[in-house]
Amino acid sequence: MDWERDGMTRRSALYHSAGALALVCSFDFDKRGTAARGKTSANLRSQLASPFEPFQRDLPIPAVARPVRATKKLEEYVFDMKPGTADILPGLQTPILGYNGGFPGPTIKARRGREVQVLQRNQSGRSLNVHLHGGVTLPQFDGHPHDAIPTGEERLYKYPNVAHSSTLWYHDHAHGETAQTLFAGLAGFYLLDDPDDNHLDLPQGDYDVPLMITDRSFNKDGSFRYRLDLDRGFRGDTILVNGAVAPRMKVERRLYRLRFLNASNARAYVLKLGNGRDMIQIGSDGGLLPAPVRRKEIPMEPAERVDVIVDFRQFGVGSKVILHNQGGEPSTSAVMRFDVVRGSAEEARIPKLMREEEELPEVNAERSWPLTFQGLAGGASVWQIGGGGFSEMRIDCRPRQGSTELWTWRNLSNRTHPMHMHGYHFKIVSMNGKAPHPGDRGWKDTVAVYPNETVVVRPYFDHYAGLYVFHCHAAEHGDMSMMGQMEVVA
Numbered sequence: 001m002d003w004e005r006d007g008m009t010r011r012s013a014l015y016h017s018a019g020a021l022a023l024v025c026s027f028d029f030d031k032r033g034t035a036a037r038g039k040t041s042a043n044l045r046s047q048l049a050s051p052f053e054p055f056q057r058d059l060p061i062p063a064v065a066r067p068v069r070a071t072k073k074l075e076e077y078v079f080d081m082k083p084g085t086a087d088i089l090p091g092l093q094t095p096i097l098g099y100n101g102g103f104p105g106p107t108i109k110a111r112r113g114r115e116v117q118v119l120q121r122n123q124s125g126r127s128l129n130v131h132l133h134g135g136v137t138l139p140q141f142d143g144h145p146h147d148a149i150p151t152g153e154e155r156l157y158k159y160p161n162v163a164h165s166s167t168l169w170y171h172d173h174a175h176g177e178t179a180q181t182l183f184a185g186l187a188g189f190y191l192l193d194d195p196d197d198n199h200l201d202l203p204q205g206d207y208d209v210p211l212m213i214t215d216r217s218f219n220k221d222g223s224f225r226y227r228l229d230l231d232r233g234f235r236g237d238t239i240l241v242n243g244a245v246a247p248r249m250k251v252e253r254r255l256y257r258l259r260f261l262n263a264s265n266a267r268a269y270v271l272k273l274g275n276g277r278d279m280i281q282i283g284s285d286g287g288l289l290p291a292p293v294r295r296k297e298i299p300m301e302p303a304e305r306v307d308v309i310v311d312f313r314q315f316g317v318g319s320k321v322i323l324h325n326q327g328g329e330p331s332t333s334a335v336m337r338f339d340v341v342r343g344s345a346e347e348a349r350i351p352k353l354m355r356e357e358e359e360l361p362e363v364n365a366e367r368s369w370p371l372t373f374q375g376l377a378g379g380a381s382v383w384q385i386g387g388g389g390f391s392e393m394r395i396d397c398r399p400r401q402g403s404t405e406l407w408t409w410r411n412l413s414n415r416t417h418p419m420h421m422h423g424y425h426f427k428i429v430s431m432n433g434k435a436p437h438p439g440d441r442g443w444k445d446t447v448a449v450y451p452n453e454t455v456v457v458r459p460y461f462d463h464y465a466g467l468y469v470f471h472c473h474a475a476e477h478g479d480m481s482m483m484g485q486m487e488v489v490a
């Protein structure tokens, strides 16, 4: 199936791409569309089309949060975690749980060297907490699963922003309930910028675009439909980018920085642009790579981030460039579309070198962690790390602050586990005996351990000492109960 329409007219491309997609919808929308016709005749055509057809809506960009107070050294924010509604399907309101009642939450733009404090007020009706994913924070601000904010109460989180520039995100981490709260909408971007990177002339402003990719299913009334699948994790039949069904985005013929985040519960994506045009990867979880890496396909497990530059000068005005999910079913194979609408003057460039390789301290310990699906007495099964499920009573290891270690994830199951470490970053040493892809050689906080494979990583326990968790970021796996604790000792 050829969805790529480089150089074709907009009209024919629109018809072609819409017709080519066999969409598996979770319910029949024609009835509701017919009923709604009388109400909004102005938008008749979009009412008649299935709301699950891709490229009908413009890409929303999550609002940038405004600090309530800001100095050179500190920015303060106040967020309310509360129920709200999202405009995802035409004519329907989708109930969500969100930061300030929105999905995605507001984007925090932070600067290296300037602290951010977020007062999180929990008005959700349930216990929550907040984890800044990829953040380097003291343990009391990390969102340990048992460190909850009861509903009606608030908590001040302090983020020192001592790490390099990187695409982070914040989300709920309530013990055993993250699959539900993440699914309900509690996720937002946190973009950490380092003024020292300004000389790289990367695309900025409107040309620096955060893209939160999630999957959902819907009930007839427009609400999210969740079905627990402890084995595979939740997999929806509809792709949302920044909360819109496979949207379209008008772009100019110039360089764009696209910051991909997989904020799905458990779905992995393999991103491919058009017929396989290059995306120039510049960053991963822990920030900028040493040098750009050209990629035609980018696999993304839950919680991973990949920053790319796309050069839209290679496409003519009028081109429609689809971002595909190579790993998807028919209804989840289109992620979004870029519509090239006009030329533009270029201010950015593709840098040759971005970041120096750090020298690491010697390896201080080696640890091996089998990942298993374990049957329990009574017939239930749980996911485990190192032969145990999560217990706040157990500390699985005590690395020394300032050291590096070698951790071997041995996946003895037939599901992929995106293994995530709080508080620190690691380098991937090998993936099933092979050197990692150049795009995976930067600092990481989440790594895919594929079924029956082995991944060796080298965490660097720099910055703060204290108690942090590490876990599988397939949310259903982490909840039940693929999570361990490490206490980094000074």
Ligand SMILES: [Cu+2]
Residues within 6 Å of the ligand: 383, 416, 417, 418, 472, 473, 474, 477, 478, 482
């Ligand atoms: Cu897992």
